Amino acid sequence: MFSPSQEELCALNKEPVKYGELVVLGYNGSLPNGDRGRRKSRFALYKRPKANGVKPSTVHVISTPQASKWKMDCMKDDPNILQVGSVMGVEDKVEHPSEQSVAISSKGHHSISFTLSRSQTVIVEYIHDKDTDMFQVGRSTESPIDFVVTDTISGSQNNDETQITQSTISRFACRIVCDRSPPYTARIFAAGFDSSKNIFLGEKAAKWKNPDGHMDGLTTNGVLVMHPKGGFTEESKPGVWREISVCGDVYTLRETRSAQQRGKLVENETNVLQDGSLIDLCGATLLWRTADGLLHTPTQKHIEALRQEINAARPQCPVGLNTLAFPSINRKDVVEEKQPWAYLSCGHVHGYHNWGHRSDTEANERECPMCRTVGPYVPLWLGCEAGFYVDAGPPTHAFTPCGHVCSEKSAKYWSQIPLPHGTHAFHAACPFCATQLSGEHNCIKLIFQGPID
Structure with missing residues (x-):
């Protein structure tokens, strides 16, 4: 529940509204060699001067051999962001290459695309949402990532010199979307948009069509979330780990992190983050603290x-x-x-x-x-x-x-x-x-x- 004291405090100090903070487990207050820029042990999410959220719009179904070639040209060399799905919208079949290039090469819009076969690709365009702010988390240091997270090495020998042979954290791991109006609800979605404002998937991705006709999917190693029972208080108890889809639905865990078969849909749970929610990116675990929760936390x-x-x-x-x-x-x-x-x-x-x-x-x-x-x-x-x-x-x-x-x-x-x-x-x-x-x-x-x- 939103605390009026937070809004009053921000107004008094002429500071932007804080949605909450992400704290990386395994670091006792700061990274071993110090916090630098977007790479730090703790990241605060503030209301942006101008909304940067996006919401799904038109869906383009491309049924042409050219789709496969376009996908190969555009796909980033990152195995960790191959399994992604589409969202909702009005289907628009594109049959001609000229129309296809307009539909899927627009640099002005964010988009999520997924491949059904070598000859069929679906592109879901996203449009600006004036009511939300979007924050992205991942291993990439490219500009779309607000909070750069690297693999956490357990124990006190945590340092920059320790080499990770192959990171299991996606370059564009997840996105958190916050409502710009009280109670400033924060929601988490698997996968993030890259520098081309796109999210891509491959043919072997864990993806499916929901009963309502909308597509969805999972990232390669999954974005797991656990909401504690009773909030983050003295009486809190562990909750159940779930997996979050690209569209923000909640599923039971797969047999292993990268299994092709998804878990079961958990209809009575949502992707809304609570004070004390844990987010696991397969290599690093983040704790979400709400602004109201932080007001009642030791300093x-x-x-x-x-x-x-x-x-x-x-x-x-x-x-x-x-x-x-x-x-x-x-x-x-x-x-x-x-x-x-x-x-x-x-x-x-x-x-x-x-x-x-x-x-x-x-x-x-x-x-x-x-x-x-x-x-x-x-x-x-x-x-x-x-x-x-x-x-x-x-x-x-x-x-x-x-x-x-x-x-x-x-x-x-x-x-x-x-x-x-x-x-x-x-x-x-x-x-x-x-x-x-x-x-x-x-x-x-x-x-x-x-x-x-």
């Missing part, structure tokens, strides 16, 4: 205050008796001398020490000197990305085995979210570093020792 200042508060309590290593302190947010990737470490099987927090190894083979398996429990021993990192918090509670729990720390309810929420992995697997992962979670509950309550004096 960076709040997280910094929590860090200072826990440090002010002067937690101590129970063995070395030295005072521990979480490093400042701008040094969140550098292990410091006072860094708190924890045994993740029991939760006891210590300072760093180099003893307690149980074997030479399991270098990270240590025995806790407090309770003799054996398990991973890792430095603790404060979760700095405020968008991942479902509440404003103190940082009391750590994800296992990465050691990122956040509030109890936030840790327990993410610990039960099955995130897509590969072509058909799902597993829970830390939202701050994308490391696959393990252990009995995927997270552990931390046990700090206060100062003896």
